Amino acid sequence: GAGVSQSPSNKVTEKGKDVELRCDPISGHTALYWYRQSLGQGLEFLIYFQGNSAPDKSGLPSDRFSAERTGGSVSTLTIQRTQQEDSAVYLCASSLGGVGGYTFGSGTRLTVV
Amino acid sequence: SQELEQSPQSLIVQEGKNLTINCTSSKTLYGLYWYKQKYGEGLIFLMMLQKGGEEKSHEKITAKLDEKKQQSSLHITASQPSHAGIYLCGADGGQAGTALIFGKGTTLSVSS
Numbered sequence: 001g002a003g004v005s006q007s008p009s010n011k012v013t014e015k016g017k018d019v020e021l022r023c024d025p026i027s028g029h030t031a032l033y034w035y036r037q038s039l040g041q042g043l044e045f046l047i048y049f050q051g052n053s054a055p056d057k058s059g060l061p062s063d064r065f066s067a068e069r070t071g072g073s074v075s076t077l078t079i080q081r082t083q084q085e086d087s088a089v090y091l092c093a094s095s096l097g098g099v100g101g102y103t104f105g106s107g108t109r110l111t112v113v
Numbered sequence: 114s115q116e117l118e119q120s121p122q123s124l125i126v127q128e129g130k131n132l133t134i135n136c137t138s139s140k141t142l143y144g145l146y147w148y149k150q151k152y153g154e155g156l157i158f159l160m161m162l163q164k165g166g167e168e169k170s171h172e173k174i175t176a177k178l179d180e181k182k183q184q185s186s187l188h189i190t191a192s193q194p195s196h197a198g199i200y201l202c203g204a205d206g207g208q209a210g211t212a213l214i215f216g217k218g219t220t221l222s223v224s225s
Contacts (some may be wrong), residue, residue, distance in 0.1 A: 033212050033213075035215075042201070042217035044202075045214060093156075101146055101158040106154055106155045107153050107154075109153075
């Protein structure tokens with residue numbers, strides 16, 4: 001597509017439920033990144049994919065968080081047993097890899113009640 | 114690990130005034146990226162700087178990377194309401210296979 005697409009744009013879920021967030025990167029972009037943005041915290045790196053593999057998962061905050069990428073394209077970020085502190089905007093970005101700017105999606109605003 | 118500190122955290126300027134936002138890194142910068150974010154939207158790429166002393170401009174926004182490559186500044190001339198938003202700097206630590214890290218952002222408000 002023309003840009004990075006994320007869905008849903010908003011998600012309200014009950015504490016303890018699982019959620020899946022989807023990211024559809026720009027066609028041909030081999031690198032894909034997930035970040036989390038909380039109020040006053042800036043962008044927190046979660047995970048990075050190069051193709052289908054994840055060389056850097058260091059940012060995932062707990063084992064409740066996981067992500068996969070299939071076919072070198074769409075990625076899904078899954079949060080199990082959601083907690084209130086998981087409430088944030090989850091941003092996805094893609095790039096051609098190597099040096100260069102990222103293109104970000106508009107994000108998914110997750111609210112855990 | 115590398116950290117980026119942005120200053121000021123927030124800024125209110127009158128329309129037409131100039132302003133500067135700073136981004137200071139705890140380590141040498143190999144690539145410095147400036148992004149702008151409007152509320153509820155993703156980040157829009159503004160500029161990338163790689164070489165010490167490099168300066169780039171886009172419309173009324175100019176970004177510089179200092180010679181020692183540990184600080185960058187973003188300067189807006191004759192600010193407009195359309196410049197309002199959150200400005201974030203992102204850094205490439207120079208290691209292959211790592212993602213950009215970002216500062217916490219500077220929130221800019223422009224009063225008319």
